[in-house]
Amino acid sequence: MDPVLVATGLTKRFDERLAVDDVGFEIAPGETYGLLGPNGAGKTTSISMICGLLRRDAGEVLVDGKPIDVSSVEARAAIGYVPQEIAVYPDLTGRENLQFFGRLQGLDKDRLDRRVDEVLETVGLTDRARDKAEEYSGGMQRRLNIGIGLLHGPKLLILDEPTVGVDPQSRNAILDSVAALGHHGLAVLYTTHYMEEAERLCDRVGIIDEGRIVAEGTRRELTNLIGSVDTVTVEIVGGTDVAEAVAAVDGVSSATLDADQLTVLAPRAGAALTGILDAVARSGASVRGVTLQEPDLEAVFLHLTGKALRD
Numbered sequence: 219m220d221p222v223l224v225a226t227g228l229t230k231r232f233d234e235r236l237a238v239d240d241v242g243f244e245i246a247p248g249e250t251y252g253l254l255g256p257n258g259a260g261k262t263t264s265i266s267m268i269c270g271l272l273r274r275d276a277g278e279v280l281v282d283g284k285p286i287d288v289s290s291v292e293a294r295a296a297i298g299y300v301p302q303e304i305a306v307y308p309d310l311t312g313r314e315n316l317q318f319f320g321r322l323q324g325l326d327k328d329r330l331d332r333r334v335d336e337v338l339e340t341v342g343l344t345d346r347a348r349d350k351a352e353e354y355s356g357g358m359q360r361r362l363n364i365g366i367g368l369l370h371g372p373k374l375l376i377l378d379e380p381t382v383g384v385d386p387q388s389r390n391a392i393l394d395s396v397a398a399l400g401h402h403g404l405a406v407l408y409t410t411h412y413m414e415e416a417e418r419l420c421d422r423v424g425i426i427d428e429g430r431i432v433a434e435g436t437r438r439e440l441t442n443l444i445g446s447v448d449t450v451t452v453e454i455v456g457g458t459d460v461a462e463a464v465a466a467v468d469g470v471s472s473a474t475l476d477a478d479q480l481t482v483l484a485p486r487a488g489a490a491l492t493g494i495l496d497a498v499a500r501s502g503a504s505v506r507g508v509t510l511q512e513p514d515l516e517a518v519f520l521h522l523t524g525k526a527l528r529d
Contacts, residue, residue: 220283221246222296222373222405228267228277237263239429242277245374250396250406252420254413254515256527260429261409262302265376268407269299282373295323298367298375302382304359305366308352312343312362315351316369323370330369337365341395357381357388361395368399375399376407381415393418413515413527423515427523437515444521446513447471448487450494452480457503464501467493478506487512 221244228241238260245251253261266272268279270286270293279286284293306315313334320330338344341361351359360380367375377396381389397419399406410416416423417437424434433440454460455478464473464482469490471483480498484490487510498505519527 219247222282223251223268223407224278224280225264225268226278228264228279229275230263230267230272231275237429238267238274240277241426241429241431243424243431243434245405245407247373247405248400248403249421250400250408250419252416252423253407253409253426254411254416254420254423254519254527255426256411259411259426261411261426262378263429264426265299265378265407265409269297269376270294271299295370296373298370298372300363300367300375300377300380302379304356304363306351306359306362309350311348311350312338312354312365313347315362316365319366320369325370333369333371337368340368340398341365342391355385355388357384357391360384360388361392364392364395372404374405374407378409379411380408381410381412411527413519416515425515425519425522427519432522433518440515440518441513444513444518446517447483447485448513449511450482450484450487450491451509451511452482452494452498452505453507454478454480454498454503454505457498457501460498460501460503463497464494467497470494 223245226242228238230238241264243251253264255261267274270288270290273288281293282296286293310318316334316337317330320333325333338347341364343358343361351362364380381392393415396406408419422434422436423440424431433443460480461473461475464470464480467490469484469486473480473482482494495505516527
């Protein structure tokens with residue numbers, strides 16, 4: 219399938235500062251792509267150029283096959299943009315906010331009424347639709363913001379740090395709403411400086427630092443860049459020569475036993491887990507618990523940039 223978004227060579231300079239330097243990536247239908255990087259890395263500047271809100275110094279943007287720039291009007295209808303700042307009217311109800319923005323987007327009455335109901339369901343606000351937005355929590359207002367971006371049925375939804383400043387429960391509700399969007403074929407561009415959000419939501423991630431994409435790929439592809447391995451910890455009771463038996467399993471790099479804790483290193487521990495547990499059982503040991511820890515994007519970012527993600 220043709221990509222919904224194709225961005226190539228995006229460049230933006232503010233006076234002497236190069237804010238975005240030759241950034242490019244593609245997003246397919248149904249794919250959630252994450253721009254992961256610290257504050258000031260160039261995420262918001264990049265998406266502002268993609269939306270046609272900011273004039274770029276160089277580069278090209280195609281959305282649904284049509285070029286986008288600051289003079290585009292019709293082509294930008296394929297984009298739903300949800301900014302960092304909450305942009306709703308506090309003295310209107312949730313439903314009234316959606317109706318107002320839907321009219322601005324040119325939806326006719328029949329389609330608008332249908333879309334408002336659908337969007338309220340998507341963002342989990344159906345039971346609060348008649349309450350004023352000023353009565354909503356910060357997380358609910360952000361979900362309403364997402365709903366406004368979805369109203370006109372865009373091909374590409376752009377979310378700029380949508381969970382900043384919200385409580386953990388609201389954050390989970392936002393992430394659940396976003397996760398459901400890709401299942402309906404929507405292309406999603408998601409910017410964040412939270413590593414765990416990128417790992418939870420994104421099919422592919424572009425790591426951005428100081429205005430440049432320094433690496434891109436799936437979580438596994440990115441962690442493979444640093445040669446990391448998975449760690450399996452098995453709590454056992456009894457058995458003889460357990461470590462030796464597990465070390466001989468295909469796909470296992472090493473196995474060490476310290477008291478009742480067996481630590482196993484494997485490049486792809488999920489695939490080797492059955493063999494590991496079989497070897498433990500053959501040694502006569504009983505398993506009390508198993509944990510699997512995979513290398514994370516924080517380690518990748520540190521390796522590629524020499525600093526922690528939140529520095």
